[in-house]
Amino acid sequence: MKMTPVIVTDGDSVNLTCNTTCTLIGHTYIWYRNKQLLTNQEVSLHLIPVSTEDAGNHSCAVKGLESLPSPEKKLIVTYGPKNTSVSVSPSGEIVEGSSVTLTCSSDANPPVDKYTWYKKTVTSPTASGQSYSITNITSEDSGDYYCEAENIYGRLSSPLVSVDVQYGPKNPSVSVSPSGEIVEGSSVTLTCNSDANPPVDKYTWYKKTVTSSKASGQNYSIANISSEDIGEYYCEAVNTYGCLNSTALMVIATGLCFNLKIQGCCDGICIE
The missing domain is CATH 2.60.40.10 (Immunoglobulins)
Incomplete structure (x- = not known):
């Protein structure tokens, strides 16, 4: 036979x-x-x-x-890429400054001869090759990635894989509400904002001339503000990966000429 x-x-x-x-x-x-x-x-x-x-x-x-x-005789079935997928190494949390490797896998016969990497928000390819390594990863590398596997019988893209880079607070800053001229006796709210991933979980407020903290929380409200509240205020933003202070903001309360970052004298009080 x-x-x-x-x-x-x-x-x-x-x-x-x-x-x-x-x-x-x-x-x-x-x-x-x-x-x-x-x-x-x-x-x-x-x-x-x-x-x-x-x-x-x-x-x-x-x-x-x-x-x-x-x-026995062998039946060989050729086919284009199937079950294309991406794995991330190391697995788990990705911290800014570390290195990450994405690897594309696909079933194909003959084997895949071309792998191409894409970032969802970028129109042109990001890299080629079965593995794509990102060294000293930064927050700018966060995003959704996918690979495309190709052989002579076709091509197939993988599902998206999210790369979520974790990092400590960046660029903390203080804003004031209401802005502009504020009359003594009114209320002022200082708000701290900072870029961080995961988001900042603790804000602490300080006055430069005071050793202990003034308050906690993203907002610090000063009710019935007076000349005693004159000073430079800053906030500290903290998350799992670090902490960072904002630039100090001068708050001045001098009778009816209470302003922010004012220079000169008012009611006998001078700011140089």
């Missing part, structure tokens, strides 16, 4: 025929794939359409003569 080997592409149709030099009438044929019995009992094995699961070593035999199977 002999069987003609074939090489086919996924989705095509193929017939495998069991041939014998003996004259057999009314006999049932048995088919095997990788030595596992198939349900087909005809002289031909019809694979319509052929799939990647059909690949392997096939053989046939006449029922009752299972001890005399045909030699």
